[in-house]
Amino acid sequence: LAARLSSDPSLRDRAIVQGALRAGLFASFALLVAGMVVASFEHASAGPVSLAALFGRVPLGSRLMGFGILVLGLTPVVRVMLLVLLWVREHDYRHAAIAGVVLVILIASVVLGHPA
Amino acid sequence: MDAMIGREVILAGIGVAAGVLGALVGIGGGIIVVPCLVLLFGVSIRVAVATSLIAVVATSTAAGSVYVGSGTANMRLGMTLEVATTLGGITGGLIAAWIAPTVLAGVFGVMMGITAALMFRGREGHAVASSSEVGARAGWEDSVHLGGGYVDERGALVAYRAERVPIGLAISLLAGVLSGMLGVGGGFLKVPAMVLGMRVPFKVAAATSNFMIGVTAASSLFVYFARGDVHPAIAAPIAVGISLGALLGTMLAHRMAPAALRRILAIILLLVGMQMVLKSFGVELGR
Numbered sequence: 001l002a003a004r005l006s007s008d009p010s011l012r013d014r015a016i017v018q019g020a021l022r023a024g025l026f027a028s029f030a031l032l033v034a035g036m037v038v039a040s041f042e043h044a045s046a047g048p049v050s051l052a053a054l055f056g057r058v059p060l061g062s063r064l065m066g067f068g069i070l071v072l073g074l075t076p077v078v079r080v081m082l083l084v085l086l087w088v089r090e091h092d093y094r095h096a097a098i099a100g101v102v103l104v105i106l107i108a109s110v111v112l113g114h115p116a
Numbered sequence: 117m118d119a120m121i122g123r124e125v126i127l128a129g130i131g132v133a134a135g136v137l138g139a140l141v142g143i144g145g146g147i148i149v150v151p152c153l154v155l156l157f158g159v160s161i162r163v164a165v166a167t168s169l170i171a172v173v174a175t176s177t178a179a180g181s182v183y184v185g186s187g188t189a190n191m192r193l194g195m196t197l198e199v200a201t202t203l204g205g206i207t208g209g210l211i212a213a214w215i216a217p218t219v220l221a222g223v224f225g226v227m228m229g230i231t232a233a234l235m236f237r238g239r240e241g242h243a244v245a246s247s248s249e250v251g252a253r254a255g256w257e258d259s260v261h262l263g264g265g266y267v268d269e270r271g272a273l274v275a276y277r278a279e280r281v282p283i284g285l286a287i288s289l290l291a292g293v294l295s296g297m298l299g300v301g302g303g304f305l306k307v308p309a310m311v312l313g314m315r316v317p318f319k320v321a322a323a324t325s326n327f328m329i330g331v332t333a334a335s336s337l338f339v340y341f342a343r344g345d346v347h348p349a350i351a352a353p354i355a356v357g358i359s360l361g362a363l364l365g366t367m368l369a370h371r372m373a374p375a376a377l378r379r380i381l382a383i384i385l386l387l388v389g390m391q392m393v394l395k396s397f398g399v400e401l402g403r
Contacts, residue, residue: 008256010255010256010257011187011255011256013191014184014185014187014191014255015185017184017191018181018184018185021177021180021181021184022181024177025177025178025181025359028174028177028355029356029359032352032355032356033356035348035352036124036352036353036356039348039349040121046348046349047347048163048344048345048346048347048348049344049346049347049348050341050342050343050344050346051338051341051342051346052342053344061348061349062348062349065348065349065351065352066346066348068352068355069170069341069346069348069351069352069355070341072170072173072174072177072355073170073173073334073337073338073341074334075173075177075330075334076173076176076177076330076331076333076334077334079180079330079331080195080331083191083195092192092259094259095192095195095196095259098192098195098196098199099195101199102195102198102199102202102331105199105202105203105206105335106202106331106334106335109202109206109335109336109339110335110338110339
């Protein structure tokens with residue numbers, strides 16, 4: 001399989017992107033479940049949490065769940081970054097540029113999308 | 117504590133249902149999550165939308181991990197359409213203030229009804245690839261014609277290519293504008309853009325949509341997260357349920373005939389279209 005993957009860029013790309021998606025999914029799943037278990041033993045019922053508050057004083061359960069959501073939210077960013085790199089390596093510059101535009105729009109909308 | 121666990125089980129159940137449906141037809145599941153949260157749990161619309169965005173990213177990541185590995189999702193096609201949809205979404209957000217939303221919702225609702233009818237009646241017309249066909253194998257992507265090969269429910273290798281790419285891009289752009297103006301999700305618009313506009317097989321369109329919707333949703337999610345609208349105790353059980361549901365949905369989708377999946381999407385389109393028409397008459401149902 002390794003020889004086949006290295007000889008076929010499409011299949012190799014797929015294995016790499018799939019690995020990144022699975023890693024993000026499993027990591028966030030573990031954090032979310034751990035947070036839910038911890039939160040069920042906490043007395044205070046926590047409300048909504050902001051991204052900045054995750055790094056401040058919030059109950060451990062909410063914090064674990066919040067980091068799980070953060071990891072989940074970062075996987076789409078990672079997948080587009082990976083596609084840019086993989087397609088550049090394959091000399092498919094047209095699609096690398098397209099994925100690059102998607103990445104720029106994604107980052108710009110996060111940066112410019114200031115809280116209303 | 118018992119009440120809390122009871123609530124978490126219901127939320128996870130909603131997640132499983134949304135995940136299965138999302139993975140079957142290429143949508144994020146927001147159309148299930150938002151009304152359930154608003155109507156059953158009395159959650160504010162901003163928290164409901166933030167939770168829905170988390171649900172979309174979870175569906176996209178779980179279903180995407182399977183569809184990318186199986187070769188059903190076409191990543192080049194997905195990224196190409198993503199440019200059109202996101203640019204459309206930004207344009208829609210900017211011009212939303214200039215057009216009456218009630219008029220827009222009515223037009224959009226009628227358009228979705230027509231799309232539903234086309235989806236319901238249409239059928240797949242793709243040849244099974246012959247073994248001699250150059251490059252045709254599962255998971256292969258044609259970088260020139262945005263085509264590829266995937267294995268269908270009978271285990272046959274199907275080769276396809278996206279036809280009429282400019283039409284597909286134009287529909288995706290329009291879908292992006294409308295979703296930006298009306299605040300509706302993109303998945304149920306992207307699948308018809310690929311199937312009807314570009315004549316891509318339904319399963320490839322659904323898998324590709326699943327792969328890309330997470331990218332669109334993530335950008336909005338960070339805005340809601342920064343603003344403090346993410347409620348971990350509500351979002352966590354939904355995300356856990358939806359991840360499991362989406363994995364289950366990919367297994368079902370692999371076995372189901374495309375015609376059945378098309379009909380499921382047609383019904384969803386019809387329901388959302390009716391909701392839009394009602395909205396244009398001032399009747400608000402959830403969102």
